[in-house]
Amino acid sequence: MKFVKEIELGDPSANHQNFIDLKLKMLCCRYWLLDLWDCHEMVFPFWRLYWNKNTGGQLIHQDTVFEMDPDHIYIIPPFTSFSSLYTKNHIYTEGIHVSGKQLNSNHDEAELENMFLIHFFVHFNLGVPFDSVYPGILKIELTDYLKDRLNYLTNRLKVENKNFKLTFNLKLQAFIKEALTNIGPELWKTINIDERVLKVIRYIEVNIDKKLSNTEMSSLVNMAPNSFARLFKDEMNVTLHQFVQNRKIAKSCELFEHTNKSIEDVSFNLGFSDRYHFSRVFKSVTGLTPASYKSGKYT
Incomplete structure (x- = not known):
């Protein structure tokens, strides 16, 4: 066996290629039962991805109200000012007020859908310059691929919620990256x-x-x-x-x-x-x- 000593010879082509360096860093990933989600004018320096298994959740950005539904995920870029609420239990008109608990394998989600908002969320960063895109709320339709990944992630989160194995990490990152590919090119102007x-x-x-x-x-x-x-x-x-x-x-x-x-x-x-x-x-x-x-x- 003959080893290549010069690293540049590892690629047989003379054509130079440029790749975009995306540094995905996970902050948290949870699956919760919410009975209160009165959060007003939140602004955070990281990306947020939301999915609700049932209806009743709302997101508000400027004058636009998003009625959240199970067929879509919602992605919110860093430094977007937005509000959220659970329509079945809306109490506060200012401040940040959240009440709920972690879902686990003992919960019957079908029995809880009328009492709680079943809420999956991920917080993450993408690194420079992608954490400086234009603010807003992006509504993305769930594809079969995303549904399959989401089903795996939510089921695993009911079992393990702290020390995640490699498979979970890889599938979570793949889920986020696939969701991001559905964002229009106008959002990514920062790469230029x-x-x-x-x-x-x-x-x-x-x-x-x-x-x-x-x-x-x-x-x-x-x-x-x-x-x-x-x-x-x-x-x-x-x-x-x-x-x-x-x-x-x-x-x-x-x-x-x-x-x-x-x-x-x-x-x-x-x-x-x-x-x-x-x-x-x-x-x-x-x-x-x-x-x-x-x-x-x-x-």
């Missing part, structure tokens, strides 16, 4: 952003723990701060300052989900002057205090 903007975005991701100034970031691409700020706003539809804040809060949510770090530790690790400054920014972005977010009282 100006190279100078993309260079700064990558710098922000690597240095998210530091205090970043407009002067420092614009100097990376040899532009005046005001000129680069205008370019960034034109390309990303958000100011450079707000983008940095959004990415810091996105990172803080990830730390809250996957570590036991305190609010003080997270604020320090992300370059905020103190916990109080961090808390003000966190609430301005998400509508929740860091303590409320850590409690997990939302879906």
